[in-house]
Amino acid sequence: MAPLRNQMPPWHEHVVLANGRDVLIRPIRPADAGPLRASFALLTPEEVRQRFLHTLTEMTEEMAHKLANPDPRSEFALVAAEPLPPGEALLGAVARLAIEPGTRHAEFAILVSRYVAGMGLGRRMMGRLVRWAKTKRLERLHGDVLDGNQPMLALAHALGFTREHGDSPGLVRVTLDLRQRR
Ligand SMILES: CC(C)(COP(=O)(O)OP(=O)(O)OC[C@H]1O[C@@H](n2cnc3c(N)ncnc32)[C@H](O)[C@@H]1OP(=O)(O)O)[C@@H](O)C(=O)NCCC(=O)NCCS
Numbered sequence: 647m648a649p650l651r652n653q654m655p656p657w658h659e660h661v662v663l664a665n666g667r668d669v670l671i672r673p674i675r676p677a678d679a680g681p682l683r684a685s686f687a688l689l690t691p692e693e694v695r696q697r698f699l700h701t702l703t704e705m706t707e708e709m710a711h712k713l714a715n716p717d718p719r720s721e722f723a724l725v726a727a728e729p730l731p732p733g734e735a736l737l738g739a740v741a742r743l744a745i746e747p748g749t750r751h752a753e754f755a756i757l758v759s760r761y762v763a764g765m766g767l768g769r770r771m772m773g774r775l776v777r778w779a780k781t782k783r784l785e786r787l788h789g790d791v792l793d794g795n796q797p798m799l800a801l802a803h804a805l806g807f808t809r810e811h812g813d814s815p816g817l818v819r820v821t822l823d824l825r826q827r828r
Pocket of ligand 1: 697795800
C-alpha cells in the first residue's frame with residue numbers, strides 16, 4: 647500500500663491499495679451517514695458480529711447519525727473511502743475510538759470490509775487511532791475482540807497490545823499501555 651505524498655488536511659491520507667484502488671483515509675463526516683448504512687447492508691453476519699460483538703440486522707438512521715457525528719472532545723473516527731465527496735463516497739473501513747467518561751482510557755472498534763481486507767488498511771488505521779490517543783495524552787487504549795477472531799488478535803499483537811481475559815465469556819480484551827509510548 648503506497649501513501650501519496652501531497653498537501654492534505656490533518657488526519658487525511660491518500661493511499662493506493664495493492665489491488666490498485668485509490669482510497670482516502672480521513673475523519674468521518676456527517677454526510678457519511680448514508681454511505682455507512684449502505685456499507686452496512688453489504689456486510690456478512692460474521693463481519694457484523696466481529697465488529698459489534700452481537701447480531702445486528704440493520705444500521706438505523708439514528709445509529710448512523712451518531713457514528714458519523716463523533717463528539718470531537720471524546721471521540722475520533724476515521725473512514726477509508728473512495729476519493730469522492732463525503733456522501734457520494736463508498737466506505738471500505740471505519741475505525742473509531744471513544745474516551746471513557748472521567749478516565750484517560752479509550753475503547754476502539756474497527757471494521758475493514760472483506761473487499762479491501764488484507765491490504766494493510768487495518769494496521770494503518772489502528773496506527774492512526776493510537777497516534778490520536780497519544781496526542782490526547784491518553785493512558786490506555788483497549789478493545790473487546792471475540793476469542794476466535796484471529797485476524798484482529800494478530801493485528802493487536804503486532805501493534806503491541808496485550809491480552810486480558812475479562813469477565814465476559816468468549817471475549818478477549820486487548821490493551822495498549824500508552825504511557826511508555828509517548
Ligand atoms: C481485523 C481487521 C480489522 C484486519 O484488517 P485488515 O485491513 O484486513 O488488516 P491488515 O491488512 O492491515 O493486516 C494487519 C495484520 O492483521 C493480521 N491479519 C489480517 N488478516 C489476517 C488473517 N486473515 N489471518 C490472520 N491474521 C490476519 C496480521 O497480523 C496482519 O499483519 P501482516 O500483514 O504483517 O501479516 C479486519 O479483518 C476486520 O475488520 N475484521 C472484521 C471486524 C473485526 O474483527 N473487528 C475487530 C473488533 S474491534
